[in-house]
Amino acid sequence: xxxxxxxxxxxxxxLGLAPSYxxxxxxxxxxxxxxxxxxxxxxxxxxxxxxxxxxxxxxxxFFEYDLEDNLxxxxxxxxxxxxxxxxxxxxxxxxxxxxFPVAYYITLQPENRRNFYIYLITIxxxxxxxxxxxxxxxxxxxxxxxxxxxxxxGIIEDSLRMMYTDGAIAIGLTYSxxxxxxxxxxxxxEKLDFRLLEAASDLYASRLEVMTKVVIPLCKPGIIAGCIxxxxxxxxxFIAPNLLGGGKKLMLGSLVQFQFASARNWPFGAAxxxxxxxxxxxxxxxxxxAARKRAVLEGSA
Amino acid sequence: MACFKPATTCFNMNELIPAIxxxxxxxxxxxxxxxxxxxxxxxLEIRDNEFFTLLGPSGxxxxxxxxxxxxxxxxxxxxxxxxxxxxxxxxxxRRPVNTVFQHYALFPHMTxxxxxxFGLERLRKTRSEIESTVDEVLTLVKMKHLADRRPNQLSGGxxxxxxxxxxLAPSPKVLLLDEPLSALDLKLRQAMREELxxxxxxxxxxxxxxxxxxEEALAMSDRIAVMSEGEVQQIGAPTDIYEHPVNxxxxxxxxDTNFLDGEIVSIAxxxxxxxxxxxxxFEAENSGGHTIGDQVSLFLRPEKITLSPSNxxxxxxxxxxxxxxxxxxxAAYTVNMGDGIEMTAQARPREDGNLPFAIDDPVAVGFxxxxxxVLAQ
Numbered sequence: 001x002x003x004x005x006x007x008x009x010x011x012x013x014x015l016g017l018a019p020s021y022x023x024x025x026x027x028x029x030x031x032x033x034x035x036x037x038x039x040x041x042x043x044x045x046x047x048x049x050x051x052x053x054x055x056x057x058x059x060x061x062f063f064e065y066d067l068e069d070n071l072x073x074x075x076x077x078x079x080x081x082x083x084x085x086x087x088x089x090x091x092x093x094x095x096x097x098x099x100f101p102v103a104y105y106i107t108l109q110p111e112n113r114r115n116f117y118i119y120l121i122t123i124x125x126x127x128x129x130x131x132x133x134x135x136x137x138x139x140x141x142x143x144x145x146x147x148x149x150x151x152x153x154g155i156i157e158d159s160l161r162m163m164y165t166d167g168a169i170a171i172g173l174t175y176s177x178x179x180x181x182x183x184x185x186x187x188x189x190e191k192l193d194f195r196l197l198e199a200a201s202d203l204y205a206s207r208l209e210v211m212t213k214v215v216i217p218l219c220k221p222g223i224i225a226g227c228i229x230x231x232x233x234x235x236x237x238f239i240a241p242n243l244l245g246g247g248k249k250l251m252l253g254s255l256v257q258f259q260f261a262s263a264r265n266w267p268f269g270a271a272x273x274x275x276x277x278x279x280x281x282x283x284x285x286x287x288x289x290a291a292r293k294r295a296v297l298e299g300s301a
Numbered sequence: 302m303a304c305f306k307p308a309t310t311c312f313n314m315n316e317l318i319p320a321i322x323x324x325x326x327x328x329x330x331x332x333x334x335x336x337x338x339x340x341x342x343x344x345l346e347i348r349d350n351e352f353f354t355l356l357g358p359s360g361x362x363x364x365x366x367x368x369x370x371x372x373x374x375x376x377x378x379x380x381x382x383x384x385x386x387x388x389x390x391x392x393x394x395r396r397p398v399n400t401v402f403q404h405y406a407l408f409p410h411m412t413x414x415x416x417x418x419f420g421l422e423r424l425r426k427t428r429s430e431i432e433s434t435v436d437e438v439l440t441l442v443k444m445k446h447l448a449d450r451r452p453n454q455l456s457g458g459x460x461x462x463x464x465x466x467x468x469l470a471p472s473p474k475v476l477l478l479d480e481p482l483s484a485l486d487l488k489l490r491q492a493m494r495e496e497l498x499x500x501x502x503x504x505x506x507x508x509x510x511x512x513x514x515x516e517e518a519l520a521m522s523d524r525i526a527v528m529s530e531g532e533v534q535q536i537g538a539p540t541d542i543y544e545h546p547v548n549x550x551x552x553x554x555x556x557d558t559n560f561l562d563g564e565i566v567s568i569a570x571x572x573x574x575x576x577x578x579x580x581x582x583f584e585a586e587n588s589g590g591h592t593i594g595d596q597v598s599l600f601l602r603p604e605k606i607t608l609s610p611s612n613x614x615x616x617x618x619x620x621x622x623x624x625x626x627x628x629x630x631x632a633a634y635t636v637n638m639g640d641g642i643e644m645t646a647q648a649r650p651r652e653d654g655n656l657p658f659a660i661d662d663p664v665a666v667g668f669x670x671x672x673x674x675v676l677a678q
Binding site: 195218 | 371372373392393394395398399400402404406407408409410419420423424467468471
């Protein structure tokens with residue numbers, strides 16, 4: 001044995017894990033600490049930060065200065081945050097409504113075909129999200145794929161004005177993150193013992209009751225995981241809101257992006273990010289609690 | 302209301318109406334081009350309030366038939382009647398039959414009590430009715446004290462009881478049991494046999510039991526249908542099936558059997574004489590319908606053969622022990638009787654625990670012509 005290795009087993013184990021510590025440190029901890037520190041500094045008008053400690057960024061989340069330099073409550077950013085949650089929840093629900101049947105359908109296929117369908121589900125990830133979202137402009141936009149035939153057939157007389165609406169953003173978000181809903185639900189459905197479905201229908205459960213009483217409760221972990229995987233990136237999304245929402249109806253993600261790229265207020269962008277982060281952490285804590293409770297209830301079979 | 306009193310007070314059904322009637326049931330799997338034939342043409346009647354067993358090797362179609370009755374599969378052709386109703390095209394949740402599954406299929410996210418209540422809830426029973434029925438059936442299977450447990454906190458035998466309680470709770474007209482004992486260990490399996498039989502008597506519900514274990518079938522059933530390759534070979538009481546098998550498959554599948562292949566040389570009123578090997582003559586019971594020259598198999602159960610020391614010779618044939626298998630309460634001997642004839646016989650160990658014969662011992666092989674039966678080859 002080489003003598004540069006640590007003597008104790010614990011030491012060697014630590015050495016073995018060192019690469020992962022380094023990766024987590026560099027790619028997760030360091031950026032987060034920078035973000036946290038920046039949020040407590042003052043902005044430099046030319047971008048970046050001035051090394052002066054200040055709570056301005058957090059104050060700005062809720063208040064603004066009026067003409068006489070008094071601090072007054074400003075609901076503007078709170079509204080954006082509220083809208084972000086609304087849209088993200090809406091998109092998550094849409095993903096669930098469309099994603100669950102897809103996952104269920106795939107589960108019912110013969111084994112060799114299932115992998116092929118899963119492969120199809122992941123294909124959109126191969127292209128840039130920006131380009132895929134642009135495609136929706138062509139679909140939804142004025143003179144787009146939906147409007148043109150309807151106009152030509154005389155069913156509608158004017159543009160439907162689907163672009164630059166909350167609906168367009170929700171559609172864009174749903175489209176972007178649908179695979180993240182399908183995959184975890186599929187993973188939990190695949191483990192489902194389909195004999196339980198027979199048992200349920202043998203015990204007089206209708207098809208709907210088989211779904212609501214057996215299938216959905218048993219794949220709840222997959223549904224929760226899928227909802228988290230969709231909800232979190234939706235909160236921080238800025239491509240769909242910017243392209244399909246026209247950048248006027250901001251979401252949290254686009255606001256953050258705007259602070260860093262255009263407004264040059266890094267501390268405020270960082271403060272917004274910290275807010276986003278805490279929302280996500282709180283959501284995850286609730287999930288972990290629910291998962292632990294479930295594990296305790298069902299024991300370890 | 303659930304009714305778990307003796308059958309006589311429970312059912313006033315005409316005894317002559319069968320609980321289940323299968324008429325020319327055919328089941329194919331797969332496409333029309335190369336279907337797998339699971340059931341060729343099954344017709345049978347399962348009487349009300351009987352313990353009926355479908356017995357056969359794996360792949361004989363017994364489970365398919367059970368699944369057709371339960372409604373998990375659709376018949377390719379034929380009809381299935383439940384009392385007076387045609388049920389072959391009903392959804393499983395519209396058939397008043399319940400199933401005990403081979404691997405229990407208990408809902409893991411529900412407690413024992415919730416599992417048992419499931420069917421009653423789907424039938425929209427009242428809360429109080431559900432509670433009292435759940436109580437009643439859990440008491441019946443001795444699982445009341447574990448009503449709040451989850452299935453994965455139970456042993457295999459306990460899960461078995463819960464599955465039974467769950468299927469009995471809605472008081473089905475027929476209870477289907479798909480090899481419910483196969484996952485249990487031997488001792489438990491034997492105990493459950495008696496309990497199942499007892500439960501059937503107490504509830505008065507018709508049980509249709511699927512198994513590949515002939516001992517299980519003999520021990521529990523009122524009647525047995527022996528199946529092979531998608532066809533019913535024989536239906537009868539356990540003693541009928543064991544003592545009077547209609548063909549070689551049934552004789553071979555149930556219990557241990559000696560087969561002697563030969564030709565009928567003469568027929569008397571109640572005995573036929575067959576030539577086995579080149580010159581050995583055996584007399585067997587005349588079951589009728591034989592003609593001289595028929596190629597037949599004689600069959601003889603090992604326990605019908607008496608082995609004795611070779612000096613006792615009256616009415617016996619000489620033989621020589623070629624092999625023995627010690628089984629504890631008895632030993633199975635292979636005896637060579639010359640002329641290419643070998644038979645398996647049984648003998649009990651003596652009181653001092655020693656076996657009566659050893660390999661190469663000469664023995665006298667005794668059996669009655671009444672014990673030999675003629676089967677078509």
